[in-house]
Amino acid sequence: MYCKITSLALKGIEAGIVAAEVDVGNGLPGINMVGFLSAEVREARERVRVALRNSGYPLPAKKITVNLSPADMRKEGTAFDLAIAMGILCGLGIIPEELLKDCCFIGELGLDGKLRAVPGVLSCTFAAKEAGMKRIFVPAENAQESAMVDGIETYGPGTLNEALDFFIGTGEQEPVVRDFRPERTELTEDFSDIRGQYLGKRAAVIAAAGGHNLLLLGPPGSGKTMLARRIPGILPPLSLEESMELTKIYSVAGMFRPEDGRILKRPFRNPHHTCSIAGMAGGGGHQPVPGEITLATKGVLFLDEFPEFKRESIEALRQPLEEHRIVISRLYGNYELPASFLLVAAMNPCPCGYYPDRNRCTCSPDRIRRYRGRVSHAILDRIDLCVELSAVPITELSKEEKRETSAMLRAQVEACRQIQEERYREENFSLNAEIPGALLDEYCKMTDGANERLIRAFVKKGFSARLYDRIRRVARTVADLAGSEIIKEEHVSEAVMYHAMEGGFNRENGGFL
Amino acid sequence: MADSYDCWLSCAVNTAEHIEKLLAHFKTAREVFEADEKELRAQDYLNEAELTYLTDPRKERNMEMQNRFVEQNRIRAVRYDEEGYPERFLMLSDRPYCMFYQGTLPEKNLPALAVVGSRRPSIYGEEMTEDFAGALAGAGIVIISGIAMGIDGISHKAALDVGGKTVGILGSGIGVPYPKENWTLYREMCEKGCVMSEYGPGVPPLKYHFPHRNRLISALSDGILVVEAAERSGTLITVDRGLEQGKEIYVIPGRIGDRMSAGCLQLIKQGARLVTDPAEIALDLAEIVNNRLQNETNREDISENSKNCANSIKLSKKSENGNLGLARDEKVVYDLCRLDTRHFDALLQGSGLTVARLSEILYGLQAKGLIRQTVPNYYSVTGFGGYNG
Numbered sequence: 048m049y050c051k052i053t054s055l056a057l058k059g060i061e062a063g064i065v066a067a068e069v070d071v072g073n074g075l076p077g078i079n080m081v082g083f084l085s086a087e088v089r090e091a092r093e094r095v096r097v098a099l100r101n102s103g104y105p106l107p108a109k110k111i112t113v114n115l116s117p118a119d120m121r122k123e124g125t126a127f128d129l130a131i132a133m134g135i136l137c138g139l140g141i142i143p144e145e146l147l148k149d150c151c152f153i154g155e156l157g158l159d160g161k162l163r164a165v166p167g168v169l170s171c172t173f174a175a176k177e178a179g180m181k182r183i184f185v186p187a188e189n190a191q192e193s194a195m196v197d198g199i200e201t202y203g204p205g206t207l208n209e210a211l212d213f214f215i216g217t218g219e220q221e222p223v224v225r226d227f228r229p230e231r232t233e234l235t236e237d238f239s240d241i242r243g244q245y246l247g248k249r250a251a252v253i254a255a256a257g258g259h260n261l262l263l264l265g266p267p268g269s270g271k272t273m274l275a276r277r278i279p280g281i282l283p284p285l286s287l288e289e290s291m292e293l294t295k296i297y298s299v300a301g302m303f304r305p306e307d308g309r310i311l312k313r314p315f316r317n318p319h320h321t322c323s324i325a326g327m328a329g330g331g332g333h334q335p336v337p338g339e340i341t342l343a344t345k346g347v348l349f350l351d352e353f354p355e356f357k358r359e360s361i362e363a364l365r366q367p368l369e370e371h372r373i374v375i376s377r378l379y380g381n382y383e384l385p386a387s388f389l390l391v392a393a394m395n396p397c398p399c400g401y402y403p404d405r406n407r408c409t410c411s412p413d414r415i416r417r418y419r420g421r422v423s424h425a426i427l428d429r430i431d432l433c434v435e436l437s438a439v440p441i442t443e444l445s446k447e448e449k450r451e452t453s454a455m456l457r458a459q460v461e462a463c464r465q466i467q468e469e470r471y472r473e474e475n476f477s478l479n480a481e482i483p484g485a486l487l488d489e490y491c492k493m494t495d496g497a498n499e500r501l502i503r504a505f506v507k508k509g510f511s512a513r514l515y516d517r518i519r520r521v522a523r524t525v526a527d528l529a530g531s532e533i534i535k536e537e538h539v540s541e542a543v544m545y546h547a548m549e550g551g552f553n554r555e556n557g558g559f560l
Numbered sequence: 561m562a563d564s565y566d567c568w569l570s571c572a573v574n575t576a577e578h579i580e581k582l583l584a585h586f587k588t589a590r591e592v593f594e595a596d597e598k599e600l601r602a603q604d605y606l607n608e609a610e611l612t613y614l615t616d617p618r619k620e621r622n623m624e625m626q627n628r629f630v631e632q633n634r635i636r637a638v639r640y641d642e643e644g645y646p647e648r649f650l651m652l653s654d655r656p657y658c659m660f661y662q663g664t665l666p667e668k669n670l671p672a673l674a675v676v677g678s679r680r681p682s683i684y685g686e687e688m689t690e691d692f693a694g695a696l697a698g699a700g701i702v703i704i705s706g707i708a709m710g711i712d713g714i715s716h717k718a719a720l721d722v723g724g725k726t727v728g729i730l731g732s733g734i735g736v737p738y739p740k741e742n743w744t745l746y747r748e749m750c751e752k753g754c755v756m757s758e759y760g761p762g763v764p765p766l767k768y769h770f771p772h773r774n775r776l777i778s779a780l781s782d783g784i785l786v787v788e789a790a791e792r793s794g795t796l797i798t799v800d801r802g803l804e805q806g807k808e809i810y811v812i813p814g815r816i817g818d819r820m821s822a823g824c825l826q827l828i829k830q831g832a833r834l835v836t837d838p839a840e841i842a843l844d845l846a847e848i849v850n851n852r853l854q855n856e857t858n859r860e861d862i863s864e865n866s867k868n869c870a871n872s873i874k875l876s877k878k879s880e881n882g883n884l885g886l887a888r889d890e891k892v893v894y895d896l897c898r899l900d901t902r903h904f905d906a907l908l909q910g911s912g913l914t915v916a917r918l919s920e921i922l923y924g925l926q927a928k929g930l931i932r933q934t935v936p937n938y939y940s941v942t943g944f945g946g947y948n949g
Contacts, residue, residue, distance in 0.1 A: 246904045246937060249915045264936075396935075403901070403935045405682035406819050412680070412709055413741055435937040437903035500923070529916065537916055540923030544904070547936030 048072075050137040050144050053151035053180065054115075054130035055171035056122055059335060059375075059382035060299045062167060062174035064151075066116050067127060069134030074110030078135075082115035085123045085333070094125075094156050095132045102160035102207045104136065111135060121379040123334050126165040129154035129184065132207060142214045149181040152210075154189075160207040164188035169291075169298040172196040182222070184210055190223040191305035192298060195291075238277050239450040243439040247274050250434045250545060252456050255281045256463035257524030258478035260368070260390040260429060262353070264547055265436030267400045271393035272317075275349045278391060279313035280453040282346070283461045289345050292385065296344060300337045314346035316388075320355040328363040328373055335375045335382045340367050343388035353392040354421040361426055364390065368429045394422070396435065404438075431480055431517045435547040463527045479524045484516055491519045493534040500539045518542050562639040565589035566658050567630060568623045570637075571733065571760030572613045573606070574769065576654040581605055583657070593619065629761040633735045635660050648779050651805075656758035656776070660734035663754035666725045669853060671845040672702040674777045674802070676795045677711030677787035682820050683901050683934045685788035688812050689714045691942075692785060695838035697724025701845060704781045706731065706773065707749065711787050713742050716749060726753040729777050731770040733763025771797045778802035782848050785810045785841065786832070789823030796823055799832075808848065810835045886930075889913060893921050894941065897931045901940040 049070045056065045078092045092113075096106060113131055115122050130152040136142050153171055155163040168189040175183050176199040183201055185193045190203025200222035204210035213220050241248065247263060251274055254261040261278075263271045285293065293310045297303040303310075318326065318339045325331070329338030340348060350356060367373045371387035397415040401407035410418075427433075464478075470490065471477050482490050493501070501522075505515060519534075522542035526534045569589040573579050582603065586592045592600075597615045600606070606614070616622060630637065637660045638644045647668060649655045666672075675693050677685060689711050697703045697719035705712040707728035719726035728749050732738040734757040737746035749755045758776065759769065774797050778784055784802045786809065789795040799809055809832040814821020828834050835841055886894060889911065896902055896910045908918050922939060925931045931939050 243905055243909070245908045245915060403683050403938065405680065405685075406817075409680065413739070416741075433936075435903075435935065437905055437938070439905075443909070525916075536923075537920040541916055541919040543923070544919055544937065 048138050048140060050134055050147070052130045052134040052137065052147060053175075053178075054127050055151060055153055055174055056120070056126070057124070057167045057170060057299060057334065058120075058380070059384055060167075060170055060296050060337065060341075062170040063120075064174065064178050065120075065122065065127070065130075067130040067134045068114040068116060069131070069138040070112045070114075071109050071135070071138035072112075076106075076108040076110060078106075078111045078113065080113045080115075080131075082113075082118045083121050084115065085121065087125055088115070088122045088127060091125070091128050091131055091156075094128055094158065095135065097158045098128075098156040098160045098207055099132060099135065101158060102211075104139075104141065106135070107139070109139075111138065121333055123332075124165065125155035125163075126153040126167075126171075128156035129162065129186075129207070129210065132156060133210070136211070142211070146214045149179075150184065151175045151178075151180045151182070152184045154184070154186040156207060162186035162204060162206060162210070166301040167295075167299040168192045169195060169303070170295045172199060172201065173291075173295070175199060184213075189305065191226060191308075192294075192303060194223045194225045195294070195309055236277050236280060236453075238281065238453040238456055241270060241273055241277070242446070242450070243443040244270050244274060244436060246434050246544075247271075247436050248451070248456075250432050251275075251278050252281065252459055253521065253524050253528065253545070254278065254389060254391070254432055255456075256460045256479075256528055257431075257467070257520065258389060258480040259431035259521060259524065260480070261392070262427075262430045262433040262547075263391070263393040263436060264396050264434070265393070266404070266438045267395065269436045269438050271436065272349070272351055275317075275347065275351075275391045275393060276315060277453060278389065279315045279346050281456040281460050282313050282389075283457070283464055285311060285313060285345060293345055296337055296341055296385070300342060302342070314343055315349060316343035316346065317349045317351065320350070320352045320357075322356065322360055324357075324359050324363050327360045328367070329375050329382075329384050333377055333379050335377060335384065337384055338373075340364065340373060340386040340388055341384045344385045346388060348388040348390050350390070350392045353394040354418055358421075358423065361423060365425055365429070368426075390430065392430065428513055428517075431521050432545045433547040434545055459528060462530075463524065466527045466530075479520050479527065482520055482523070487516055487519055491523045491534060492532075493519075493522070493539070494536065496536045497522075497534050497539045500536055501543070504543055514546065518546070521545055562637040562642065562658050563589070564623050564627050565593050566639055567626055567637050567660075567760055568593060568619070569760075570658045570660070570758070571622075571626060571763055573610050574759070574763070574766065575772065576656050576758065578605060578610065579657040580654075593623075626761050629735060630660075633662065633761075635662055635734050635761065646780060649776065652775060652779055654775070658760070659756055659758055660760065661754055661756035662734065662750040663752070665754050665756075666702045666727065669849065670700065670702050670725065671849040672704050672727075672781045673841065673845060674704045674781035674784040674798065674807075675711065675715035675787065676705065676774075676777065676784060676798045677789055678793065678795065678820055679708055679710035679712075680820075681710045681714075681788045682818065683938070683940065684814065684818075685711060685820060686714055687901075687934065687940060687942075689787050690718045692787070692812065692838045692841070693718035694722050694724075696842060697726060698722040699838075699842050700724070701842065702727060704729065704777055706770075706777055707737075707742055707746060707755065709739055709741065713745055715787075716745060716753070720748055720752055727780065728753065728755045729773055729780070730755060730757035730759070730765075731773045732765035733757060733759040733761055735761050736763065736765065738765040770794060774798040775801040775805075778805055778807055781807060782845050782852070783808040783810055783841065785812070785835070786824055786827060787812050788814060788820040789827075790819055791822040791826065793823050796827075799827065808844065809833060810841055810844075812836075889917070890921050890925060893918065894925060894930055897925075897939050897941045901934055901938050904937045904939070907939065 052067045054065050054067050055062045080092055133152055155165055164186050168185050169192050172183055172193040187203040187205040193201040203223045265271050290309050316339050327339050329335050329341055367386035373384050373386045375382045396402045397410040398418045399408050399410050522534045522538045525538040525541050566589045582592055600614050639658050693703050693715035703715050703719040703726040705715045716726050737743040778798050778801045784807055811824045811827045811832045813834055814824050892911045896907050931941050934940050
């Protein structure tokens with residue numbers, strides 16, 4: 048007898064419907080599996096056979112053929128076990144076929160018939176809902192994750208027999224109800240922890256408000272990491288849509304803890320500088336695993352010791368920084384992963400870290416130049432803000448003063464984003480940092496004095512047209528923070544301060560004037 | 561013009577002393593070239609590297625290549641007994657046999673100041689070098705240094721930027737820019753200033769060349785300005801040679817406790833002249849040059865020349881810029897920058913202004929030329945608030 052069961056498979060961070068067709072007929076006894084399967088899917092044959100026997104359904108001496116379709120898509124992972132088992136039971140006539148309509152199944156089977164968790168359940172549930180399914184059966188461990196999706200009933204059986212109960216059992220089963228811990232967004236790290244570092248804090252606010260990438264230069268212990276860690280906390284709270292997208296990514300990456308509920312905090316990813324290209328951009332075998340840039344989506348990607356990163360890993364950031372996504376090509380297809388993050392990089396000003404304090408720094412100018420030269424210009428061109436921090440003096444550390452909290456800064460950022468949202472309603476971008484070159488004149492209107500100031504600085508230093516654009520974008524955000532629709536002189540004079548890496552490190556190129 | 565043999569010999573032997581001894585024995589460079597190996601080996605003061613070069617079977621080809629190099633790079637070579645050889649070197653006990661130079665030699669009676677200091681100066685040192693060298697070169701004083709990293713390079717550059725005269729004395733052979741980072745400066749020096757060396761074309765920079773050439777830097781100058789020197793610094797060698805040659809030593813003071821100023825403060829303790837204003841040096845040098853010229857000869861044209869020199873120094877004592885017409889906030893920020901190079905945060909803390917207001921004031925002060933960003937986000941006053949010279 049033939050039957051068809053619905054299951055789901057991941058493709059990137061999205062999922063698609065996969066049908067498990069099972070036919071039970073006469074012939075040489077055994078299970079035969081086809082449909083472009085990877086090794087772990089093929090092994091389902093043994094897992095399912097033993098799990099069925101241990102659940103009380105020994106297989107009769109029949110030839111069973113399983114086909115996973117579409118047959119041209121490569122199937123990976125262990126999530127098809129449950130669907131195959133249900134298909135066989137249906138094929139044997141144990142479950143009436145009409146009951147299985149509108150149901151879909153994912154889950155890995157143990158030999159004892161227990162169901163085990165699989166990654167990416169959230170994406171699968173979304174896809175099932177999209178496909179018009181009414182019920183989804185997922186392993187008990189994944190039930191809460193799946194229950195986050197409204198408009199589809201989730202059932203979370205712990206074993207194969209519990210799943211069967213729904214169809215041939217006696218007990219009435221209720222769908223799983225969402226049961227989160229209370230949603231908490233309080234921050235453990237607050238901007239008020241940072242003493243001194245006014246320029247750094249201001250740069251962080253501008254970065255968060257306009258979506259500008261940020262590079263922090265400063266001696267060891269000047270608080271670069273501390274500053275970067277607090278930036279996600281001053282970004283506006285995640286919208287439901289953003290939160291779901293993020294939760295899907297973490298679910299696919301297997302880094303999601305259902306008991307915490309959907310992800311409400313913006314991520315802060317801090318990969319080590321030995322990170323490979325695959326680790327950074329996403330990689331893996333046939334099925335891509337989200338890399339750091341995807342995990343940092345909607346949040347902050349912090350690269351400490353920026354020049355120490357492998358050149359290729361950093362160069363891989365170029366496309367995502369422009370397009371907010373990354374396309375990974377693998378043998379069986381191209382996968383597109385989201386990657387819209389705020390890049391915050393930190394580095395020492397010189398190899399020993401103490402330049403320009405010549406009492407401590409003994410690096411030769413050549414060494415400093417080489418050290419800084421390791422950061423490619425292509426990436427620097429995409430970093431709008433760059434500030435040099437100084438070591439915070441001890442007197443500053445011991446001083447008690449009122450410091451701005453993250454909540455206060457976030458209010459500034461949110462107000463600024465509100466302005467941007469309204470201004471760019473008609474456009475296909477939403478932040479100042481994303482204004483395309485062609486539209487800069489339209490959106491960055493300056494007073495004559497401000498324009499003259501900027502031109503004067505450029506004539507003096509001979510900077511590139513690209514830097515001109517970057518400074519205009521930053522000036523736009525500075526003006527927005529001040530609530531001014533037109534860019535004034537003072538906004539330009541502030542914006543030109545944030546370009547510490549431009550044109551070299553030393554005094555010859557230090558200032559604009 | 562020195563001949564090819566002189567040039568060849570200058571590439572062979574790396575100290576003036578050895579050349580002297582060789583010539584005492586062989587009379588001319590040509591005879592050294594034609595001497596047989598046995599005779600050369602008998603000169604026991606020569607080291608192995610020198611012997612290898614002198615007895616190289618391909619020495620004719622070497623000489624030819626050197627000639628070509630000299631021609632291509634428009635290098636001029638003068639022997640000590642020829643016209644155009646810097647007279648001041650003749651007084652040295654170990655005067656160079658030959659001098660090579662590119663560019664134009666400045667007039668011999670102009671006042672000249674050697675500017676020496678650390679290769680890794682602090683920002684303060686860089687600032688002071690630029691201010692002093694720039695002001696003095698603008699006043700008609702020839703700036704002499706060694707085209708090295710740090711103070712050397714900055715002083716040359718400052719002199720070139722104001723259109724002044726400057727001479728760089730190399731520790732490598734002529735036509736060999738060292739350190740390589742300074743090659744653009746080297747090229748500019750060849751065009752607008754002068755580069756000289758006692759080592760022939762293509763001689764690599766060897767460690768012991770540098771202290772050796774310092775004697776030439778001090779010999780060519782009327783006074784030596786030490787900007788920043790650590791306690792044990794090559795700069796102090798130049799100073800020692802300068803003292804032997806009876807030159808005036810000027811020192812720019814640093815702060816007590818700064819590593820890069822330890823040598824300077826030591827020199828001041830030993831009696832070197834502390835200077836805080838380029839005008840002090842300018843006036844002093846004018847006097848020294850006048851005296852020198854009067855002592856040398858009473859010829860009419862020279863005394864005329866000396867007048868010109870004295871007149872050429874137009875630098876006057878700086879005006880006290882007590883009242884710059886600054887607004888209150890501007891004055892607060894300016895005064896904060898005066899004490900030391902300050903980071904933006906320190907200025908913000910000290911002035912109590914907002915980020916926006918402070919950046920506006922900093923921009924204004926930079927536009928007026930009163931302060932500058934030395935390193936990004938660090939600010940200091942521009943040396944002396946501008947000269948009238």
